[in-house]
Amino acid sequence: MKFRISRSALVEAVSQVSKAVSQKTTVPILTGVKASVDEDGLWLTGSNSDLTIQVCVPVKKDDKEQVKVETIGSVVLPGRIFSDIVRKLPGKSVDWVVDEQWKTILRSEQAQFELKGLDPEEYPRLPQLREDRMFSLPADLLKSMIRQTGFAVSTSEARGVLTGVLWQISSGKLTFVATDSHRLSRRQADVEAPEDLSVENVVVPGKSLSELGKILADQTGWVDVVLSENQVMVRADNLLFFSRLLDGTYPDTNRVIPNSGKTEVLLNTKELLQSVDRAALISRDGQDNVIKWTMKGEDTVQVHSASQDVGSVLEEVGAQVNGEEMSISFNAQFMLEALRAVDSDEIQIHFTGTMTPFVIQPADREDALHLIVPIRTR
Amino acid sequence: MSLNEVFGQQQVVQLLKRGLRTGRIAHAYCFAGPRGVGKTRTAQQLAKALNCLNGKEDACDECIHCQRIDHGNDPGVMKVSPDGQTIKIDQVRAIQRAFSYSPPENATRVIMIEHADAMTVQAANSLLKFLEEPTSRMVAILITENLHALLPTIRSRCQLLRFPALSPERIAQYLKEEGYDPETSRIAAHLAAGLDDARGRMEEDEFALLCERVIKWSGEIASGSSEALVSVQTQILETGRERLETVLDLLLLWLRDLLNDRLGREEQPVFARWSESRRRQSSRWTIDRLTDGMHAIIDARRQLAGPVQAQAVLERMVLVMQGGAVNAVSRRSPF
Numbered sequence: 001m002k003f004r005i006s007r008s009a010l011v012e013a014v015s016q017v018s019k020a021v022s023q024k025t026t027v028p029i030l031t032g033v034k035a036s037v038d039e040d041g042l043w044l045t046g047s048n049s050d051l052t053i054q055v056c057v058p059v060k061k062d063d064k065e066q067v068k069v070e071t072i073g074s075v076v077l078p079g080r081i082f083s084d085i086v087r088k089l090p091g092k093s094v095d096w097v098v099d100e101q102w103k104t105i106l107r108s109e110q111a112q113f114e115l116k117g118l119d120p121e122e123y124p125r126l127p128q129l130r131e132d133r134m135f136s137l138p139a140d141l142l143k144s145m146i147r148q149t150g151f152a153v154s155t156s157e158a159r160g161v162l163t164g165v166l167w168q169i170s171s172g173k174l175t176f177v178a179t180d181s182h183r184l185s186r187r188q189a190d191v192e193a194p195e196d197l198s199v200e201n202v203v204v205p206g207k208s209l210s211e212l213g214k215i216l217a218d219q220t221g222w223v224d225v226v227l228s229e230n231q232v233m234v235r236a237d238n239l240l241f242f243s244r245l246l247d248g249t250y251p252d253t254n255r256v257i258p259n260s261g262k263t264e265v266l267l268n269t270k271e272l273l274q275s276v277d278r279a280a281l282i283s284r285d286g287q288d289n290v291i292k293w294t295m296k297g298e299d300t301v302q303v304h305s306a307s308q309d310v311g312s313v314l315e316e317v318g319a320q321v322n323g324e325e326m327s328i329s330f331n332a333q334f335m336l337e338a339l340r341a342v343d344s345d346e347i348q349i350h351f352t353g354t355m356t357p358f359v360i361q362p363a364d365r366e367d368a369l370h371l372i373v374p375i376r377t378r
Numbered sequence: 379m380s381l382n383e384v385f386g387q388q389q390v391v392q393l394l395k396r397g398l399r400t401g402r403i404a405h406a407y408c409f410a411g412p413r414g415v416g417k418t419r420t421a422q423q424l425a426k427a428l429n430c431l432n433g434k435e436d437a438c439d440e441c442i443h444c445q446r447i448d449h450g451n452d453p454g455v456m457k458v459s460p461d462g463q464t465i466k467i468d469q470v471r472a473i474q475r476a477f478s479y480s481p482p483e484n485a486t487r488v489i490m491i492e493h494a495d496a497m498t499v500q501a502a503n504s505l506l507k508f509l510e511e512p513t514s515r516m517v518a519i520l521i522t523e524n525l526h527a528l529l530p531t532i533r534s535r536c537q538l539l540r541f542p543a544l545s546p547e548r549i550a551q552y553l554k555e556e557g558y559d560p561e562t563s564r565i566a567a568h569l570a571a572g573l574d575d576a577r578g579r580m581e582e583d584e585f586a587l588l589c590e591r592v593i594k595w596s597g598e599i600a601s602g603s604s605e606a607l608v609s610v611q612t613q614i615l616e617t618g619r620e621r622l623e624t625v626l627d628l629l630l631l632w633l634r635d636l637l638n639d640r641l642g643r644e645e646q647p648v649f650a651r652w653s654e655s656r657r658r659q660s661s662r663w664t665i666d667r668l669t670d671g672m673h674a675i676i677d678a679r680r681q682l683a684g685p686v687q688a689q690a691v692l693e694r695m696v697l698v699m700q701g702g703a704v705n706a707v708s709r710r711s712p713f
Contacts, residue, residue, distance in 0.1 A: 049453035230480035
């Protein structure tokens with residue numbers, strides 16, 4: 001294998017795949033980055049066996065030659081040191097030569113590195129996904145869907161499928177659901193999918209999704225998503241992202257979402273966010289971050305929080321209240337996270353009772369929903 | 379290497395191969411047996427055979443899966459061994475975390491837990507449900523030298539496969555075929571629990587020299603001279619604390635040879651090369667004193683495991699052996 005590559009393109013690609021490479025793995029080959037070069041360009045692959053990132057440096061970009069291939073081939077190089085070397089090489093381009101024993105020579109102007117490579121055959125194969133279960137959506141939409149649901153996954157490893165986000169598709173509508181059993185977030189969006197594509201139980205690990213969110217950060221345009229039994233693949237420009245799926249059946253969440261409310265409140269998101277944030281100051285050192293809301297009359301919500309050691313806070317927020325008067329206690333942190341995820345100036349909250357979950361929705365849309373379970377207080 | 383090439387465990391291998399052939403592999407095995415009889419190696423080969431692309435009842439050793447597993451590069455084959463003294467609950471949780479992901483297609487994931495008896499109670503308990511209800515295709519192999527130190531709840535969830543200790547004759551035979559000196563091989567084979575252990579001893583420097591020393595020391599003990607006590611200091615302790623147990627094992631084997639000689643048994647002696655010394659020394663012993671002496675050695679061997687000064691233990695042993703049965707009354711040791 002022998003080729004020449006532009007250093008800036010290589011640095012860019014290496015920094016992308018390095019995100020997937022973990023140093024603390026028990027599988028030695030996964031500490032490496034796989035590089036293979038063919039007629040299309042250079043493919044770099046990094047993996048920690050749960051998620052895999054593959055980046056392509058195409059031969060030509062904007063009519064500029066980036067890779068000049070002489071002979072094709074592949075090699076696995078130690079990840080950490082390889083990315084450090086590439087970043088610090090002096091020249092504008094890198095000559096890359098690999099011999100039969102996977103000894104790799106990287107040459108750039110006056111510097112020449114010799115690296116011991118590993119057998120690329122030992123690197124885990126990427127799954128070949130059939131493209132029949134595929135849909136497309138704008139990268140921005142996918143990012144915002146991840147942002148609006150990803151925070152609600154359970155962080156406790158013992159919770160199995162609840163550490164992931166459920167993906168469902170029916171008649172062209174993609175639904176993300178995440179819950180840690182104290183709160184739930186759901187986001188729906190229309191995507192470009194075949195009419196008959198129906199997906200019931202695909203659970204993507206929360207960690208993979210947050211990683212995906214970072215990788216898509218500077219992507220615009222559309223991405224393709226391909227689903228298989230045990231993998232999901234996201235394809236963007238010159239980039240493939242694979243994640244393994246979580247094993248198990250996601251619980252039916254539709255049953256916990258109430259359809260109608262006893263009391264409905266309409267509020268300004270920003271005002272509410274700030275008031276909850278203030279109230280949380282008092283209770284944040286306590287156990288559950290509890291704050292209490294009392295709906296009074298038709299135009300105010302009283303926000304109250306007290307802590308035995310610290311003191312208390314009381315504040316009134318203007319709102320449109322419809323329905324019964326009631327008071328309810330809940331975890332302020334959940335509320336804050338939900339409010340930050342809502343991309344809307346006004347929100348609507350449906351209460352069904354002091355002891356039953358309530359629902360936060362943007363006032364102008366139906367596609368997002370956050371549900372919080374209240375806390376029983378004396 | 380493949381299952382067929384595991385040395386000296388035909389019975390276990392046959393059983394596993396039958397399981398592979400008929401597709402009736404248990405989801406959890408417990409490999410129990412003394413050190414060095416090939417438990418870990420068998421587990422490794424089983425993992426290969428389960429994932430091999432070519433062979434069904436054995437690993438082909440050539441396909442990419444076999445190679446990867448051999449080099450520890452297969453994420454589906456996980457090995458756990460004690461982190462320090464014990465296997466901690468976090469290590470067990472890490473495995474379970476890996477198993478919350480759905481498996482690659484057509485792969486059987488394998489977990490090997492080496493020294494499974496070193497699991498803390500919490501770790502073992504957190505493994506219970508996982509062992510009982512595998513979520514996907516997997517085989518867990520618990521490897522232990524001390525079956526009874528495993529929690530009964532763990533034990534009952536595994537299919538037990540016992541790895542018998544290899545007979546010294548077979549090990550000696552094998553070592554001879556590998557080109558080691560046949561007479562020394564015989565001694566090493568009698569000392570060691572398994573083939574690897576025996577081979578390791580053969581490769582130690584001065585193993586033959588050590589035998590020589592022990593026999594000379596035994597001669598001094600037999601003659602009743604106080605030289606034997608001096609030798610404890612000058613010859614025996616010098617070999618290093620970690621080799622003292624080997625020294626005592628050698629002495630025990632030597633005394634057994636002497637006893638066989640006195641009883642006029644036909645059995646082939648372990649120390650074949652030293653027939654002259656054997657004849658000379660055995661004439662100085664009586665059968666009773668030999669058995670008492672062997673008791674003393676076994677006692678000393680046990681005491682060495684405790685927090686005792688080695689020199690004191692050895693000197694006491696020599697005195698007991700030389701004093702004969704009279705002093706051996708104190709055999710009920712204070713330890």
